[in-house]
Amino acid sequence: MIPGRDSLKTKKTLSAGGATYAYYSLAEASKQIGDISRLPFSLKVLLENLLRFEDDRSVTTDDIKAFADWLKTGKSTREIAYRPARVLMQDFTGVPAVVDLAAMRDAMKALGEDPEKINPLAPVDLVIDHSVMVDYFGGPGAFKKNVDREYERNAERYQFLKWGQGAFDNFRVVPPGTGICHQVNLEYLAQTVWTADYKGETYAYPDTLVGTDSHTTMVNGLSVLGWGVGGIEAEAAMLGQPVSMLIPEVIGFKLTGKLPEGATATDLVLVIVEMLRKKGVVGKFVEFYGPGLDHLALEDQATIANMAPEYGATCGFFPVDEETLRYLKATGRSDERVALVEAYAKEQGMWRSKDTPDPVFTDTLELDLTSVIPSIAGPKRPQDRIDLAKAPQGFAAALDKEYGKADEAKKRFPVAGEKFDLGHGDVAVAAITSCTNTSNPSVLIAAGLVARNAHARGLTVKPWVKTSLAPGSQVVTDYLDAANLTDDLDALGFNLVGYGCTTCIGNSGPLPEAISQTINENDLAVASVLSGNRNFEGRISQDVRANFLASPPLVVAYAIAGTMNVNLTTDPLGQDKDGKDVFLKDIWPSNKEIAEVVRENVTAKMFAERYADVFKGDEKWQAIDAGDGQTYRWPASTYVANPPYFEGMTKEPKPVEPINSARVLALFGDSITTDHISPAGAIKEDSPAGAYLKSHQVPVQEFNSYGSRRGNHEVMMRGTFANIRIKNQMVPGTEGGVTKYVGTGETMPIYDAAMKYKAANTPSVVFAGKEYGTGSSRDWAAKGTILLGVRAVIAQSFERIHRSNLIGMGVLPLQFKEGDSWESLGLTGDEEVTIHNVDKIEPRTNLTVSVKFANGETKDVDVLVRIDTADELDYFRHGGILHYVIRNLAA
Known part of the structure; x- marks a missing residue:
């Protein structure tokens, strides 16, 4: 951290826990910009960030003053440059970022400079948690077998990540089998108040981060401001570049009352998701306040914060209060850190108590916790x-x-070789999974108690249900063991299968073959019940149509019932040993019992012991030979490859190459998302990516997924624009990633046509409608675009982050003026496109695009350059943000 110029003279010192810290005072700032005491707590965190990094270029005093103006209307059009304290990654999205770092070292070496200059400038933690699949389940050996299979599948990726762990400063890797990144973050990495040393002083400031997973927001429950971003923004942040964002609207969500008997934090969060989706909070902060917070454990707050992506908000923030301090102590944070958090929050007006006036919000809504009842969500x-x-x-x-x-509805179909049949609504998957709930001891203990009570009554899980328990950290195993609940969960088939995301991200593994065959032959609509946060169509399992989110104890109950066609509040779950009906209410623990078991069995010692060697890994991780060179050896691999971004790079940027007589690669309509653009999911055998893997002797059963191969540009560029539902209007009436190659008029995969244009040194462009680039999976949507040779995207409007990502990879975003579009120009895709004066562009100025039609006619149209800031212009002129950073470090 390098502090800024501090023109408002807000730097002060603070004593806490026997130490002295420098900090940037909001109280001092308010003397000069106006009273900001009732700013939302989340905006106070952003304001402090600007005070600390003011440099009169990316952060100006006008940016700082805009926060006082925000209070007048609850909104702002001011774009700010925000620099988070750290970066969190999971392995799917983290691997390509580390690939880029390794490639940057090679580029630095090629320039004759020291490759060790390339290191993350902000601390980066990467947690390997997205690769374990539930191949084995329902038995005592499931965990070991799944981990062994995970290492077999991912040996090349893990070797690379272990090399990175040793080669880069400011970069740590949490090995496989440890936990989910969000739970490791909540329980160990996050500090609420961060510290860093600079020129003999220790600075204290709010813990903030961006993460390469949308559920990074879970740590908002610990008053840590953070959210998910694409890989390119994460790389920019770790290389010291600011995240560009508007000062957001903040929706205040008031909580009153206390959860009633039988309602869980999961039930609460499903109500909140429903309410906020109806409200409409996309692109906004949500901040929770009100007396109801006094009755919510921090783990419950983290459960609510986790699902910010599901309710559509950028984040779901909770302020620092006594509960924050309790959790920090309970999870083994040092006394000194806890003292600093309390002193800093109180000094900065970031402390919530019963006497704190409510902040001013853009808008508000309210929920009485006593109204929450047991719920599920689904089917999609x-x-x-x-x-x-x-x-x-x-x-x-x-x-x-x-x-x-x-x-x-009532038909049943026999299962070959089994003594049971299947019907619509049968539960095929019951999974206690995902960061949402596995960070919360109350719902996991509740699940264990339901299992204990069910087991004692002689209830069993239906034989067609695939059961699994995938906790978010090893501490969960410790407290379930301590409470003597593990054996009961095992007895019902909820054996440990791994510490990772598993079912929630589609790593549920295959269903037993006979069950899968019955489902598919009879087109059955079977269900999954999972304690996760995502239940979109096709996400959980290819065999399962209906997916329902539920609390962990309800997952156990549905596994016993075996079907969705049952009312768990009135129908029996089954019969006991004496043939008597057993109802859910008979085995459901009281809130008091759950709280007592949690209090007696979840200890700070567990957290301290489990996280003492969190970066060490098991014997398999320690046995990986990754080498110790400062540049990577790049062995032949279909998982990790050296990308070509820096081929031919010079110390000084060359003039921007003209875009003359470019060919149209695609004509897209409105709402083309980054999920349409970016490769995701399974790799089809007959796709360009499938052909590449087969040419490298990879058998189809080992294709794995695009997600696991994000570190290999050859696979990913072949999957760009290859979504089976994308519609390129150059080939009307078709779906999928195809285009018309103008050279011959034939229809072919977009990748194949792009390579033909590149081979002929012909630039290409993409045209699109409104809202181009909304969605997730963002990094490869931009990386794949540039690797296909696309020089510019001309659209009616852009999603903000994808627009900046295109610039970050050296692609020019241009926006039609109101009333213009590719349709109004009459384009068919046969045209040649020339974009004039690309070497002379300035932010938000006009350019002329000339379109030459097949009949020789020419039309000119003025478009707006959507390079919005001086920093973005620098990135574009350098060929991308990574080139810009390399040249700056080399200089």
């Missing part, structure tokens, strides 16, 4: 909440309207 969206008592009707409606199977 987190916001589609269903009261538990109405779950059978909810599934029946989906069976009719979604799947058109109402007339088969």
